[in-house]
Amino acid sequence: MTVCEAPGKVYLFGEHAVVYGEPAVPAAIERRAAVTAEPRADDHVRVEAEDLSLDGFTVEYSGGTSDRPDVDVPTPLVEAAMGYVDAAVEQARDAADAPDAGFDITVESDIPLGAGLGSSAAVVVAGIDAATRALGEPLDRRELAERAYRAEFEVQDGQASRADTFCSTMGGAVRVEGDDCEPIDAPNLPFVVGFDGGAGDTGELVAGVRALRAEHEFAADTVESVGDLVREGERLLADADPESDPDPELLAALGELMDFNHGLLAALGVSARSLDAMVWAARDAGAHGAKLTGAGGGGCIVALDESDATETALSFTQGCEEAFRAELATEGVRVVEP
Ligand SMILES: Nc1ncnc2c1ncn2[C@@H]1O[C@H](COP(=O)(O)OP(=O)(O)O)[C@@H](O)[C@H]1O
Ligand SMILES: C[C@@](O)(CCOP(=O)(O)O)CC(=O)O
Numbered sequence: 081m082t083v084c085e086a087p088g089k090v091y092l093f094g095e096h097a098v099v100y101g102e103p104a105v106p107a108a109i110e111r112r113a114a115v116t117a118e119p120r121a122d123d124h125v126r127v128e129a130e131d132l133s134l135d136g137f138t139v140e141y142s143g144g145t146s147d148r149p150d151v152d153v154p155t156p157l158v159e160a161a162m163g164y165v166d167a168a169v170e171q172a173r174d175a176a177d178a179p180d181a182g183f184d185i186t187v188e189s190d191i192p193l194g195a196g197l198g199s200s201a202a203v204v205v206a207g208i209d210a211a212t213r214a215l216g217e218p219l220d221r222r223e224l225a226e227r228a229y230r231a232e233f234e235v236q237d238g239q240a241s242r243a244d245t246f247c248s249t250m251g252g253a254v255r256v257e258g259d260d261c262e263p264i265d266a267p268n269l270p271f272v273v274g275f276d277g278g279a280g281d282t283g284e285l286v287a288g289v290r291a292l293r294a295e296h297e298f299a300a301d302t303v304e305s306v307g308d309l310v311r312e313g314e315r316l317l318a319d320a321d322p323e324s325d326p327d328p329e330l331l332a333a334l335g336e337l338m339d340f341n342h343g344l345l346a347a348l349g350v351s352a353r354s355l356d357a358m359v360w361a362a363r364d365a366g367a368h369g370a371k372l373t374g375a376g377g378g379g380c381i382v383a384l385d386e387s388d389a390t391e392t393a394l395s396f397t398q399g400c401e402e403a404f405r406a407e408l409a410t411e412g413v414r415v416v417e418p
């Protein structure tokens with residue numbers, strides 16, 4: 081039995097635009113998905129994923145799209161729910177050259193699903209790592225990240241960047257631009273997350289931005305502007321001392337860029353009333369800046385505040401179900417057992 085766990089992430093800036101080759105800077109946070117993989121004697125895959133929003137269910141199937149698990153819920157729901165675990169198993173079989181490998185898989189996660197904190201990437205990264213290790217074929221981190229990206233790319237119908245999967249694999253803050261992925265030295269930023277209890281559909285939201293971009297030059301310009309602000313943010317981070325606490329000027333400058341980034345994401349149609357309400361509650365409470373994180377549509381915002389004011393204000397904000405401080409996860413995917 082092999083257990084691996086991988087962290088979720090917040091986007092300091094750059095989501096959506098990163099899908100079109102602009103740079104983005106996500107940072108891993110201490111909320112993790114743990115995947116257990118136990119090889120089986122047959123070629124079946126049995127998945128226990130109690131956190132799935134289908135009220136928790138257990139299914140047994142041999143993988144692949146033709147073989148539908150025997151559970152009493154509509155097929156699209158099952159496919160949407162199982163897609164990432166399924167794709168992770170396929171990548172592990174391919175990497176280990178074991179097309180008929182079967183597994184008992186268990187997923188346990190404290191990352192809310194579909195909320196912009198990268199639960200899908202964490203499940204895929206931890207899943208591929210656990211399954212390949214269970215087969216005695218551990219991957220190096222770069223290959224693991226690349227295979228996790230391919231899994232997300234497939235499930236999201238060819239619309240994914242390497243940002244989430246690379247960040248979850250490596251931990252810390254990273255910068256991703258196309259296929260150029262590097263860890264970066266960043267100071268420990270005071271992230272506060274607000275969660276509206278809901279979720280967005282990543283594939284649908286990405287497709288919406290794609291359509292807007294194709295239709296209007298100003299939408300394409302908006303995506304480019306996100307890239308410009310990310311480049312400015314990268315310069316700020318490069319000048320900062322990663323060893324000491326970030327100074328107030330740096331936080332103010334990063335916060336201003338986050339505010340701008342949220343405005344541009346809203347213009348691209350991926351914000352939501354609940355996300356805007358949490359962003360404004362954070363700003364009113366004195367946060368240096370606040371923005372939605374991830375695909376949007378519902379889910380989480382991230383703010384910068386070293387004091388408790390934003391977390392307190394968010395906990396009293398209508399529509400905010402949970403507010404918490406998110407510590408930077410310096411370690412990416414890791415083996416818990418054996
Ligand atoms: N704990 C989990 N168990 C099984 N699958 C999960 C789990 N967490 C996430 N997933 C998969 O990831 C999907 C959500 O991914 P996505 O829409 O990209 O949102 P995000 O990555 O922002 O959380 C879920 O529908 C599910 O398929
Ligand atoms: C919108 C996007 O940039 C980030 C999606 O993040 P999440 O799955 O909502 O955590 C898509 C991608 O980069 O693959």
Ligand SMILES: [Mg+2]
Nearest residue numbers: 198199200201
């Ligand atoms: Mg995702």
